[in-house]
Amino acid sequence: MSLIEDRPDSGFTLSKLFNDSRYRGYTFQVIAGIAIIALIAVLIMNATANLERLGKDISFGFLEQPAGYDIYPKLIPYTSQSTHLHAAFVGVMNTLLVAFLGCIAATFFGVVAGVLRLSNNWLLAKLMAVYVEVFRNVPVLLWILLIMQIVAISFANPLDFKGDEPAETLLWGMFAFTTLGIYTPAPVWNPGSGIVVGVFIASIIAMVFYAKYRRKVLFDTGRMLPGWPVMLALFFVPAILAHFVMGQPVGVDYPQMGFFKFEGGALIGGPLIALWLALSLYTGAFIAENVRAGILAISKGQTEAAAALGLRSNRIMSLVVLPQALRVIIPPVISQFLNLTKNSSLAAFIGYQEITGTLMGVTLNQTGRSFEAVLLGMLIYLTISLLISFGGNMYNSSVKLKER
Amino acid sequence: MKKNVFLSALAAAAVTATGALADGHGGATLAAVKDRGSLKCGISTGLVGFASQDANDEWEGFDVAVCRAVAAAVLGDPTAVEFRPVTNKERFEVLNSGDIDMLSRNTTWTFSRDVDLKLEFVGVNYYDGQGFMVPKELGVSSAKDLDGAPVCIQSGTTTELNLADFFRTNNISYQPVSITTASEAQQAYLAGRCAVYTTDASGLAATRASFENPEDHVVLPEIISKEPLGPLVRHGDSEWGDVVRWSLNTLIAAEELGITSANVGELSAAPTENPEINRLLGTEGNLGEMLGLPADFGAAIIQADGNYGEIFEKYIGENTPIGLSRGLNAQWTDGGLLYAPPFR
Numbered sequence: 063m064s065l066i067e068d069r070p071d072s073g074f075t076l077s078k079l080f081n082d083s084r085y086r087g088y089t090f091q092v093i094a095g096i097a098i099i100a101l102i103a104v105l106i107m108n109a110t111a112n113l114e115r116l117g118k119d120i121s122f123g124f125l126e127q128p129a130g131y132d133i134y135p136k137l138i139p140y141t142s143q144s145t146h147l148h149a150a151f152v153g154v155m156n157t158l159l160v161a162f163l164g165c166i167a168a169t170f171f172g173v174v175a176g177v178l179r180l181s182n183n184w185l186l187a188k189l190m191a192v193y194v195e196v197f198r199n200v201p202v203l204l205w206i207l208l209i210m211q212i213v214a215i216s217f218a219n220p221l222d223f224k225g226d227e228p229a230e231t232l233l234w235g236m237f238a239f240t241t242l243g244i245y246t247p248a249p250v251w252n253p254g255s256g257i258v259v260g261v262f263i264a265s266i267i268a269m270v271f272y273a274k275y276r277r278k279v280l281f282d283t284g285r286m287l288p289g290w291p292v293m294l295a296l297f298f299v300p301a302i303l304a305h306f307v308m309g310q311p312v313g314v315d316y317p318q319m320g321f322f323k324f325e326g327g328a329l330i331g332g333p334l335i336a337l338w339l340a341l342s343l344y345t346g347a348f349i350a351e352n353v354r355a356g357i358l359a360i361s362k363g364q365t366e367a368a369a370a371l372g373l374r375s376n377r378i379m380s381l382v383v384l385p386q387a388l389r390v391i392i393p394p395v396i397s398q399f400l401n402l403t404k405n406s407s408l409a410a411f412i413g414y415q416e417i418t419g420t421l422m423g424v425t426l427n428q429t430g431r432s433f434e435a436v437l438l439g440m441l442i443y444l445t446i447s448l449l450i451s452f453g454g455n456m457y458n459s460s461v462k463l464k465e466r
Numbered sequence: 467m468k469k470n471v472f473l474s475a476l477a478a479a480a481v482t483a484t485g486a487l488a489d490g491h492g493g494a495t496l497a498a499v500k501d502r503g504s505l506k507c508g509i510s511t512g513l514v515g516f517a518s519q520d521a522n523d524e525w526e527g528f529d530v531a532v533c534r535a536v537a538a539a540v541l542g543d544p545t546a547v548e549f550r551p552v553t554n555k556e557r558f559e560v561l562n563s564g565d566i567d568m569l570s571r572n573t574t575w576t577f578s579r580d581v582d583l584k585l586e587f588v589g590v591n592y593y594d595g596q597g598f599m600v601p602k603e604l605g606v607s608s609a610k611d612l613d614g615a616p617v618c619i620q621s622g623t624t625t626e627l628n629l630a631d632f633f634r635t636n637n638i639s640y641q642p643v644s645i646t647t648a649s650e651a652q653q654a655y656l657a658g659r660c661a662v663y664t665t666d667a668s669g670l671a672a673t674r675a676s677f678e679n680p681e682d683h684v685v686l687p688e689i690i691s692k693e694p695l696g697p698l699v700r701h702g703d704s705e706w707g708d709v710v711r712w713s714l715n716t717l718i719a720a721e722e723l724g725i726t727s728a729n730v731g732e733l734s735a736a737p738t739e740n741p742e743i744n745r746l747l748g749t750e751g752n753l754g755e756m757l758g759l760p761a762d763f764g765a766a767i768i769q770a771d772g773n774y775g776e777i778f779e780k781y782i783g784e785n786t787p788i789g790l791s792r793g794l795n796a797q798w799t800d801g802g803l804l805y806a807p808p809f810r
């Protein structure tokens with residue numbers, strides 16, 4: 063103890079920066095920091111000099127100019143007279159749409175495949191193993207192109223639905239599978255629909271409260287109230303009742319063949335289907351592995367102990383294993399969501415107009431502002447990714463081990 | 467040790483980065499092509515008649531012929547070309563980054579491409595305009611009847627901009643189906659992903675010619691834009707721009723002057739009565755020297771594939787499946803727009 067204090071302080075010398083373990087760490091960090099800044103500076107200088115040689119400057123003014131091209135699909139109002147910035151937003155919305163749908167489907171595929179891969183049913187387990195290996199080991203771009211091809215080959219030419227005796231007819235009068243995409247019936251919100259929707263939202267909230275109440279009763283009295291039947295009833299009955307009480311305000315619009323294509327109903331475009339399916343099946347395979355790893359990480363003793371208490375096997379899974387496994391599963395799944403979102407940029411190959419297709423595709427090409435467009439595109443992906451991580455981490459901390 | 471590796475890598479990166487800086491191409495493209503012994507020419511990814519591969523995988527076509535003419539002028543060998551197929555979307559990036567020496571692929575000369583994208587169009591090899599193709603069974607006779615149609619368009623083109631303008635000004639709507647290459651567009655159109663295909667009328671004719679049943683499809687009468695298509699180079703190397711410009715002009719002027727692949731050998735053997743023919747073929751004056759090319763560069767160009775008219779007839783003319791008539795692309799003496807400046 064006193065040894066250290068007694069050592070004579072020889073004062074600070076330059077060589078200490080390298081030899082003294084107290085300073086050495088800082089020294090190298092400062093050197094590395096300067097080196098990195100220098101590297102970045104060189105790259106930026108090189109880029110600007112090269113642009114200058116081409117007679118180009120760096121300017122984001124083009125974002126204010128009219129874009130001049132049309133985009134499909136568009137989730138927000140947009141015309142060819144809107145600005146390039148606006149076109150970029152339309153692209154961002156399309157990115158978010160496919161990322162959102164993809165993450166949901168990928169989670170579903172992943173959880174199902176991950177759990178079933180551990181099932182005692184040999185056939186199911188092997189089937190899931192095949193799914194995981196097949197999808198995980200082929201580049202996702204090939205899956206996207208393959209599904210796009212399948213849509214192009216196996217679905218019908220929309221014009222075949224035309225005429226008095228069309229070569230193709232709607233499935234159940236409701237669905238049309240065309241090379242342009244799948245047409246489905248769409249809801250029509252006539253006046254009064256708001257109340258129906260309001261009732262529906264209220265019943266969802268009621269479901270949450272019922273679940274809490276059911277748990278409380280179980281913990282307080284040990285009595286088990288009915289689960290699924292009540293939940294299903296809450297989901298459907300009030301909204302349907304409201305619909306009839308209000309005089310059926312929610313209508314249905316069926317697709318109908320027009321001159322060039324179907325009118326009415328809703329169109330889920332072929333590129334969106336291909337991209338969404340491919341991304342979610344591909345990412346689902348990875349998530350399945352994360353889920354399997356998470357479940358395997360829970361010691362067998364937990365399962366056995368739960369079984370000794372008399373719990374049935376699906377209860378063991380949902381009450382004992384999964385809540386603990388989630389802590390292992392969530393962090394890698396968040397990065398799978400990030401992968402899915404970034405992989406959605408492959409949409410450019412099949413003409414789904416997301417941010418890579420609009421800002422970094424047509425806008426870049428028409429304005430020649432490649433440097434700016436790519437920089438902005440990177441910034442957008444970074445922002446989306448950070449938001450997803452943020453959301454994921456919030457969820458993660460809500461399920462992680464509460465230490466008391 | 468680790469740190470040393472890092473620092474030397476850093477130094478290396480810095481050196482190469484600045485190295486790239488010093489290697490500009492102002493005025494240097496001609497020298498680079500001569501040094502390399504071959505011309506890097508950007509062409510389309512495949513459009514019958516304009517750029518396609520024959521049975522021996524050799525590129526041929528109306529746009530390819532311009533590349534071959536330049537290679538013949540500079541290197542005396544029309545086969546000394548490295549072809550680089552580029553999509554509409556990437557073509558200007560590829561040219562501006564220096565990956566290719568010139569671009570010859572159905573590209574429209576517009577103000578913003580010339581001025582803002584820093585490209586130098588050296589002339590026009592085909593005066594075109596945008597048209598529409600639809601299946602005959604639809605019975606559509608005018609582009610104004612296309613309200614609500616799904617339309618296949620190649621992204622990164624003037625086509626998509628003209629299309630948006632046309633539908634907006636006529637107060638009709640359409641659903642854009644965006645496509646990267648001509649062959650994809652063809653596939654999408656035949657599969658019914660779009661009821662309408664729109665691009666330059668020459669491209670429509672070429673696409674239609676490659677269908678199994680061309681007569682099942684009609685090209686509508688409307689031409690909604692001006693599309694002067696021509697070869698181009700980067701800004702900043704005017705000497706190289708001159709080489710490509712006068713190679714194209716040689717093709718055009720040769721037709722006007724009656725120089726053909728059949729008689730070029732005879733005409734260039736000794737000076738003729740016509741001084742302009744002599745200057746073009748290098749038997750008089752020093753036009754080649756002014757360009758930094760051999761004196762007989764003009765003769766080499768015509769020997770490659772013939773003059774403009776011969777190339778036109780061979781690849782896209784009335785006797786080919788594409789069947790385009792000269793129309794606007796006739797010599798000015800025949801009421802067309804082709805007019806090469808004088809060789810003097």
Ligand SMILES: N[C@@H](CCC(=O)N[C@@H](CS)C(=O)NCC(=O)O)C(=O)O
Pocket residue numbers: 510511512513552553554571572573574620622623624625646647648649665666668669670693695
């Ligand atoms: N001329 C227009 C359109 C160019 C274009 O789309 N050309 C088509 C055919 S006319 C083409 O090159 N297709 C072959 C390919 O996609 O590689 C432009 O320069 O923007």
